[in-house]
Amino acid sequence: MRLLDCTIRDGGLVNNWDFSEDFVRRVYLALSQAGVDYMEIGYKNSPNLVESKGVGPWRFCDDQYLKEVIPEKTNTKLSAIVDVGRVDIEEVLPAEESHLDLIRVACYLKDVEKGLELVKTFNRLGYETTLNIMAVSNSMEHELIEALGKINTSPVNVAYIVDSFGSLYNRDFEYLIDKFKKHAPDKEFGIHAHNNLQMAFSNTILGAQQGVQFLDCSIYGMGRAAGNCPTELLLGYLKNPKYEIRPVLEVLEQLFIPLREKFEWGYIIPYAITGQLNEHPRSGMALRNSENKNQFAAFHDKMTTVETMDS
Amino acid sequence: MRLLDCTIRDGGLVNNWDFSEDFVRRVYLALSQAGVDYMEIGYKNSPNLVESKGVGPWRFCDDQYLKEVIPEKTNTKLSAIVDVGRVDIEEVLPAEESHLDLIRVACYLKDVEKGLELVKTFNRLGYETTLNIMAVSNSMEHELIEALGKINTSPVNVAYIVDSFGSLYNRDFEYLIDKFKKHAPDKEFGIHAHNNLQMAFSNTILGAQQGVQFLDCSIYGMGRAAGNCPTELLLGYLKNPKYEIRPVLEVLEQLFIPLREKFEWGYIIPYAITGQLNEHPRSGMALRNSENKNQFAAFHDKMTTVETMDS
Known part of the structure; x- marks a missing residue:
């Protein structure tokens, strides 16, 4: 079983990837000391294919920049995620020239073939790969x-179940x-779970019990809208002696408690409502940014009325 | 299956039962409109047997006072809880003269016989009863x-599993x-669950799937330390058409969001730590009240060092 902490990547959706180099370095060291297997340090989307103005560097994960911020790698591998249609493979170095070990491809079910094309490319470049099926x-x-049949015959290493809307219960x-x-x-x-219904941790440990090998988490659950499965809860739950919770508690109190004062994520009622309705959280995010x-x-009322109007 | 909302009772542990009459009345109406089966409106401990200075009236649930605050009962029954050794049965009216329908007796396993003595008394007085085994x-x-053998031959209606420390996972x-x-x-x-490990809702719906008949919850999870299973999540989950989430969302936004600004409960790291260690949250509460x-x-460090010193 391996833990993949996606605090900087998914948390970047909260603060536009505005993490300082010192912040990211301290998170990497803490995760290393905690025995976390992978740290997802950002997106590897192309600055030419997504909005880049006012967006922090972890949206793009330039290879040279990664080497400056993290001069020495530890046992914790580095990962970045790409969205189908938003990555320029000309900008991706061969794995042996990059700090990145794993590239994850996120796509909707309808785009699985496009996703697997990207997987093949990254695989040829020497990266470990995952395909993350969203929503x-x-x-x-x-x-x-x-889609699962195609995945099974592809070179991808890991197929991810992504509960993008945080609407899934254990039985799902x-x-x-x-x-x-x-x-x-x-x-x-x-498994990549969201916490709209306070089910992210529960669903993740259910996955562990059922033999799922890769468990996503983030420190203090930081991530878009309701956030993710908290790394500190997983570290406390897992019995493998290689995992230590203390280093994560340290950065949690030093970095994430102050950050949470400035940006919000977690169990917030509009996200519980979109989760219950199996809807994207964007309407909840718009509400939280309004008066x-x-x-x-x-x-x-608004969310449940729309359904009727669509009939 | 029946829902028992214990917001005022367990939430009272957060604010010393300092809820106004208007607040409690609005919660009762909201729970009635939501179809919640029971509202636990407080403790029925004796003012002579617990500290009463600076403590709100919901710590004692005087019968005359209840009738003033809630002049008209709805389909939502009223409940109060008592602790073994802190109730004076001379102060408890027969059920037909009281607004209370259900009296719950809370005790530790070692006090089950004392608890069942109280149960017998309340049963004779005409109340529905539960025995809540704490910790x-x-x-x-x-x-x-x-203890379960004794419970089975007693007149108690319901035996409660109480996860006082919020340390239990689904499998437990x-x-x-x-x-x-x-x-x-x-x-x-x-089932009465606490949310130290973000498992309260998950454990409660697991209980529902396994045929547990009484599910405790509280609005916005309000309750001591990490709080409880949120009523709004249970209402959104259950398919029974008699339940409606909207009335609870209304009081949540009007009463509980402002209250949460003044008092804290919920997923707070020291309570996650005590939950992971299967410890009473009191040390976490002391920490949260300190600098x-x-x-x-x-x-x-402190919590895990103590264990070694005890060896």
């Missing part, structure tokens, strides 16, 4: 089964893990 | 089995539910 709660079963993850095992039996699996940020009942 | 995570199996609750079913087969069961409230690593 899996909104997929039709026959499409999922077809159990169902999906069974499907993944059945239709992509030759692959390892991963009506605490008008939960009206938000609930 | 069940710290009990020895043979003592638990013996599953184990305990099996034990309760096996050794007290003639009783209904209940060192965010010194998590030092707190972790």
Whole structure:
């Protein structure tokens, strides 16, 4: 089993990747001391294909810059994620010239073939790879089964179940893990959970019990909207003596408590509502950025009325 | 299945039961509109047996006072809890003269016989009863089995599993539910979970799936230390059409968001640490009331060093 901490990557969606070099370096050292297997240090999207103005460097993970910030690598491997259509493979060095060990490709189910094309490229360049299927709660079963068949014959190392909307309960993850095992039996699996319904940690340890090998987490749960499975809870739960919670508690109190005063993430009611409705959290994020940020009942009315209008 | 909202009772441990009459009335109406089956409106401890100075009226639930605050009862029944040794049965009216429908007796495993004596008294007075076994995570199996045998032959209606320290995972609750079913087969069961490890909701819905009949919850999770299973998440999860989330969202935004600015509860790291260590949260509460409230690593050191010194 391996832990992948995605604090800087998913947390960057909260603060536009505005983490200082010192901040990122301290997180890397803490995760290393804690025995965390991978740190996802950002996106490897191209500055030419996504908005780059006012966006911190962890959105792009320039290889030279990574080497400056982290002069010495530890046992904790580095990972970056790319979105289908937003990466320029000409900008990606061969793995042996990069600090990155793992590149994860995120895509919706409909784009699995595009995602697997990217996987092949990164695989040829020498990287470990994952394919992260987003919004899996909104997929039709026959499409999922077809996609898993393609994944199983691809060179990808790990297939990830991504609960983008934070709407899944234990029984849903159990169902999906069974499907993944059945239709992509030759692959390892991963879980990336969101905490809209306070289920992220519970779903992640359910995955661990069911043999899922890659568990995503983030310090203090930092991540978009409701955030992720907290790294400190996973470290406290796992019995493997290689994991230590203390280094993470240290950066948590030094870096993340002050940060949480400036930016919000976690269990916030509009995200619970979008999770219950199996909806993208963007409407909740818009509410929280408005004057009506605490008008939960009206938000609930709006979200449930739209469904009727769509019929 | 029945929901029991204990916001005023367990939340009272956060603010010394300093809820206004208007506040409690609005919570009662909201829970009624939401279809919640029981509202636990406080403790029924005796002012002569617990500290009463500076403590709000919901610590004692005087019958006359309850009738003034809630002139008209709805379909939502009222409940109060008592602690073994802190209730004066001379102060408890027969059920037909009281607004209370249910009296819950809380005790540690070692006091089950005392608890069942109280249960018998309340049962004779015409109340529904539960026996809530606190700190069940710290009990020895043979003592638990013996106690469940006594419970099974007593007049109590419901036996509650109480995760006082918020230290239990799904598999622990599953184990305990099996034990309760096996050794007290003639009783209904209940779950009262705490959220130290972000497991309160997950454990509660696990209970529901396993046939547990009474589910405790509180609005916005308000309760001592890490708080409880959020009522709004349970209402969103349950498919029974009698439950409505909207009335709870309304009081949540009007009453509980402002209250949370003044008092803290919920996922706070020292409570995660005490949960991981299966310890009472009191040391975490002391830390949060000190100048060192965010010194998590030092707190972790202290809590784990004590264990060694005890050996």
